[in-house]
Amino acid sequence: MVKMHMYIVIHILVMFLILGSTQAETITLYSGRGKSLVEPIILQFEKETGIEVEVSFANTTQLASKLMTEGEKSPADVFWAQDAGALGAVSKEGLFAKLPKKMLSKVPETFRHKDRLWVATSGRARVLAYSSERVNKDKLPDSIFDLTKSKWKGKVGWAPLNASFQAFVTAMREQVGDDRTEDWLRDMKKNGTIAYPKNTPIIEALAAGEIDLGLPNHYYLFRFKKSNSEYPVSQTFFKTKDPGNLVNVAGIGLLKNSKNEKTALKLIEYLLSSKAQQYFVSEVFEYPVIDGVIPNTNLIPLDELLKIVPKFDLNEMDDIDGTVKLLRRVGIM
Amino acid sequence: MRWIINRRHSILLIGQRWYIFFPAVLICICGLIPLGYLIAKAFQLESSTLVENLLRWRNVRLFFNTIFLTIGVLITDILLATPAAWLTSRSDIKYPRIFSVLCTLPLAIPGYVIAYSLLALGGYNGIFASLFGWSIPRLNGYWGALIALSFYTTPYLFLNLRTALLGLDPSVEESARSLGYSQRRVFIHVILPQLRPAFYAGGLLICLHVLGDFGVVSLMRYETFSYALYIEYRLLFEHNYAAWLALILLTITGCLLYLESRMLNRVDLHKAGHGTSRAPSIIPLHRLKYVGYSYLCVLFIATVCIPTLTVILWLFRGFEASTLAGIFEAFLGSVSISIPVAIGCALMALPFAYINVRYTTCISNAIARIPYIVYAIPPLAFALSIIFFVKRTDVTVLVLISACMLHFLAEAIGPVRSPLYQASPHLEEVARSLGCSPIMAFLRTLLPLLFRGMLIAVALVFLATMKELPLTLLLRPPEYETLAVNVWDFTEEAMFAQAAPFAFVILIFSGIFVGLLIRKEE
Numbered sequence: 001m002v003k004m005h006m007y008i009v010i011h012i013l014v015m016f017l018i019l020g021s022t023q024a025e026t027i028t029l030y031s032g033r034g035k036s037l038v039e040p041i042i043l044q045f046e047k048e049t050g051i052e053v054e055v056s057f058a059n060t061t062q063l064a065s066k067l068m069t070e071g072e073k074s075p076a077d078v079f080w081a082q083d084a085g086a087l088g089a090v091s092k093e094g095l096f097a098k099l100p101k102k103m104l105s106k107v108p109e110t111f112r113h114k115d116r117l118w119v120a121t122s123g124r125a126r127v128l129a130y131s132s133e134r135v136n137k138d139k140l141p142d143s144i145f146d147l148t149k150s151k152w153k154g155k156v157g158w159a160p161l162n163a164s165f166q167a168f169v170t171a172m173r174e175q176v177g178d179d180r181t182e183d184w185l186r187d188m189k190k191n192g193t194i195a196y197p198k199n200t201p202i203i204e205a206l207a208a209g210e211i212d213l214g215l216p217n218h219y220y221l222f223r224f225k226k227s228n229s230e231y232p233v234s235q236t237f238f239k240t241k242d243p244g245n246l247v248n249v250a251g252i253g254l255l256k257n258s259k260n261e262k263t264a265l266k267l268i269e270y271l272l273s274s275k276a277q278q279y280f281v282s283e284v285f286e287y288p289v290i291d292g293v294i295p296n297t298n299l300i301p302l303d304e305l306l307k308i309v310p311k312f313d314l315n316e317m318d319d320i321d322g323t324v325k326l327l328r329r330v331g332i333m
Numbered sequence: 334m335r336w337i338i339n340r341r342h343s344i345l346l347i348g349q350r351w352y353i354f355f356p357a358v359l360i361c362i363c364g365l366i367p368l369g370y371l372i373a374k375a376f377q378l379e380s381s382t383l384v385e386n387l388l389r390w391r392n393v394r395l396f397f398n399t400i401f402l403t404i405g406v407l408i409t410d411i412l413l414a415t416p417a418a419w420l421t422s423r424s425d426i427k428y429p430r431i432f433s434v435l436c437t438l439p440l441a442i443p444g445y446v447i448a449y450s451l452l453a454l455g456g457y458n459g460i461f462a463s464l465f466g467w468s469i470p471r472l473n474g475y476w477g478a479l480i481a482l483s484f485y486t487t488p489y490l491f492l493n494l495r496t497a498l499l500g501l502d503p504s505v506e507e508s509a510r511s512l513g514y515s516q517r518r519v520f521i522h523v524i525l526p527q528l529r530p531a532f533y534a535g536g537l538l539i540c541l542h543v544l545g546d547f548g549v550v551s552l553m554r555y556e557t558f559s560y561a562l563y564i565e566y567r568l569l570f571e572h573n574y575a576a577w578l579a580l581i582l583l584t585i586t587g588c589l590l591y592l593e594s595r596m597l598n599r600v601d602l603h604k605a606g607h608g609t610s611r612a613p614s615i616i617p618l619h620r621l622k623y624v625g626y627s628y629l630c631v632l633f634i635a636t637v638c639i640p641t642l643t644v645i646l647w648l649f650r651g652f653e654a655s656t657l658a659g660i661f662e663a664f665l666g667s668v669s670i671s672i673p674v675a676i677g678c679a680l681m682a683l684p685f686a687y688i689n690v691r692y693t694t695c696i697s698n699a700i701a702r703i704p705y706i707v708y709a710i711p712p713l714a715f716a717l718s719i720i721f722f723v724k725r726t727d728v729t730v731l732v733l734i735s736a737c738m739l740h741f742l743a744e745a746i747g748p749v750r751s752p753l754y755q756a757s758p759h760l761e762e763v764a765r766s767l768g769c770s771p772i773m774a775f776l777r778t779l780l781p782l783l784f785r786g787m788l789i790a791v792a793l794v795f796l797a798t799m800k801e802l803p804l805t806l807l808l809r810p811p812e813y814e815t816l817a818v819n820v821w822d823f824t825e826e827a828m829f830a831q832a833a834p835f836a837f838v839i840l841i842f843s844g845i846f847v848g849l850l851i852r853k854e855e
Contacts, residue, residue, distance in 0.1 A: 035812045056811070057811040057812045058811040059567065059811075061567070061568060061569065061570060064570065065570040068570075089570070161564050161568065163568060166568070195554065196554065197551065197554060197825050198825055198826055198827075200826040200827045200828065201825070201826070201827040203827070204456065204457075204458070204827035205456075205827075207456070207457040207458065208455070208456030208457040208458070208459075208468065208470075208471055209456075209457065209468070209470075210456075210470070210471065232457070320569075320570075324568075324569060328385075328386065328389065328391075331389065331390060331391045333391075333564070333565075333568075
């Protein structure tokens with residue numbers, strides 16, 4: 001009897017699969033964002049729309065170079081990247097299609113390409129993290145250029161080989177010029193700044209007493225605070241418009257050669273919906289790119305953030321080559 | 334003239350036994366062709382960019398960092414392993430066998446797990462702080478890398494030295510003693526020089542491990558060529574410069590192999606007289622015995638107990654049931670690579686072991702040596718050349734499995750070869766004369782004899798692949814999880830509690846397998 005039931009159930013399932021595969025629209029997504037982050041929201045999208053998303057996960061840099069080698073033959077409909085640099089590189093190759101104006105109207109200009117070739121899905125800020133045990137809040141440096149002072153010799157940590165740091169250097173070059181950026185990097189090195197492989201170890205090192213100040217992305221600290229609210233590290237921004245307050249984004253673009261343009265646009269639209277944005281804010285501690293999301297109490301509101309970030313164009317973040325050359329000249333890479 | 338005959342002879346043999354030589358040659362080609370791609374890729378770099386990138390202070394620093402680390406680990410290992418080997422072979426301490434097993438155990442703990450434990454011990458959140466209430470500074474950089482690498486490579490030297498010490502001819506020492514040498518002078522002037530081949534063999538293994546190491550130097554943030562290579566690969570679209578770094582690393586390895594073979598050529602230590610060998614004399618330690626015991630115990634505690642305890646304590650501290658699924662996924666990922674690699678290597682080792690034992694021509698010698706050369710290639714450089722070979726976007730699990738097989742083949746040959754030495758070639762001849770085809774003769778006479786050796790080979794390679802990190806890190810398909818990758822990932826993120834369960838599973842497996850191997854040996 002049980003067996004009989006099983007047969008029927010399997011039969012129905014198979015029927016569903018067959019029907020599903022003939023009816024459901026399928027799109028291919030290249031995701032440079034991690035699986036644990038992306039999967040929940042994609043599953044939700046599939047459930048709500050009945051559209052099937054085939055996701056190919058890899059490192060953002062690798063996917064961008066894959067898209068460039070595949071060119072017009074690429075099976076990808078959508079590219080979701082971890083940072084603006086890769087999006088810039090792909091749009092420079094002319095691989096992205098223009099996104100509809102209406103869809104992007106609710107996103108502030110800072111968070112989208114000037115020719116509408118891609119749009120940000122969430123933002124993350126560079127911050128100044130400090131040991132709340134050893135550094136007085138009033139004595140914190142005002143600007144990222146103050147970190148080269150002898151007062152902070154050997155007390156600052158950074159992750160110069162991390163992609164997010166390099167994006168920041170690219171932006172800094174845009175704002176203050178190559179020469180000043182190079183000087184700053186050299187002075188930082190001379191000042192005994194300690195290199196960590198990633199952002200989290202910077203936070204760990206602050207707590208462990210190895211350093212007093214650090215330059216991570218904003219959301220790492222929240223992971224530590226979540227399990228231990230007494231964790232002896234705090235973070236803040238530099239003064240208004242300081243290059244140290246960069247906001248970088250994760251963003252998405254529609255590929256020109258997509259054969260499922262309409263379906264693919266639905267995914268992009270979904271990621272800009274308040275539901276998806278709420279997910280990024282509450283679960284991943286990122287900044288939203290639209291208004292009307294219930295703010296995370298740990299984050300300052302979006303409009304306030306936009307006031308203190310330096311003026312710069314995320315579209316100009318594609319000169320990774322120049323940054324790498326600079327880092328090589330300084331001897332960091 | 335003799336050489337010509339020799340060559341013709343060997344070609345004839347190859348013709349007759351193509352079913353042995355063909356797979357062997359095929360495997361050699363698969364192992365070496367990717368290197369061609371690596372060189373091709375490297376020379377794609379424009380000469381102006383090349384000069385700009387290569388002739389920089391950073392490369393000089395990387396070079397000296399790599400060399401200093403290698404030399405440092407070598408010296409530390411000599412200092413750690415020599416007394417241990419002597420104590421367990423020539424002194425009158427009790428239970429020398431047990432102590433020698435304890436000294437071999439660090440082999441079961443991968444370098445990156447030792448690095449993990451050193452990192453997770455100190456600091457604000459560290460085990461030390463929670464046990465004793467005050468935090469010790471976290472080891473990192475040169476000293477961190479030195480200690481972690483020394484701990485896990487010591488057994489390579491220890492095993493070589495101990496075997497050599499047990500096999501020494503006591504009559505030489507006795508002559509020296511009778512000529513008025515003190516015990517200490519005998520050790521320095523008579524015993525140590527005779528241990529040279531053991532030092533070379535163990536030293537070579539250690540150097541190869543340090544040059545090829547990625548896990549420890551990356552976690553300890555000590556910049557060597559391996560680490561720089563990985564960063565280039567991760568961050569950039571273009572990999573030409575990464576190919577150059579791999580080439581430099583290969584050149585250093587090549588120089589090392591050359592140096593070792595030159596040094597070994599000059600050693601001539603065979604016995605002059607006749608007669609059977611005797612067991613070497615045991616030297617009583619008297620009151621110094623306790624120094625010996627405490628030395629061995631401290632070594633064991635530092636290299637095995639502390640890393641294991643750190644992992645276990647972190648495991649209890651941060652364990653969440655919700656992570657079980659992830660652990661299981663990573664476990665399946667590791668096992669589904671390790672099993673095919675282990676079985677594949679044991680099978681692939683057959684033709685090599687056979688050629689090695691049954692043929693002594695120059696071609697066969699060259700073929701038999703190639704797996705060892707592939708084994709000596711630093712894994713990151715090997716992985717990078719395979720990426721160029723298959724084009725990096727088409728990397729599948731199959732590529733990863735093949736790469737691991739080629740890399741670990743050398744580890745499987747030894748165990749398969751030793752029973753073959755004992756099997757008489759007449760066995761096959763008899764089978765042939767009774768009407769078996771050559772292949773059947775091999776399958777029915779030799780294979781049953783080799784079976785035990787192949788099982789040991791399977792166990793060895795399985796263990797090595799379970800712990801493998803650099804090849805997997807570069808060649809795994811996106812989001813393919815293994816235990817080793819998880820330990821490394823979480824440790825690099827300084828998330829020690831999350832890394833602990835994965836490290837723990839690796840330790841359990843390594844422990845079981847080392848235990849099995851030791852029992853087999855006995």
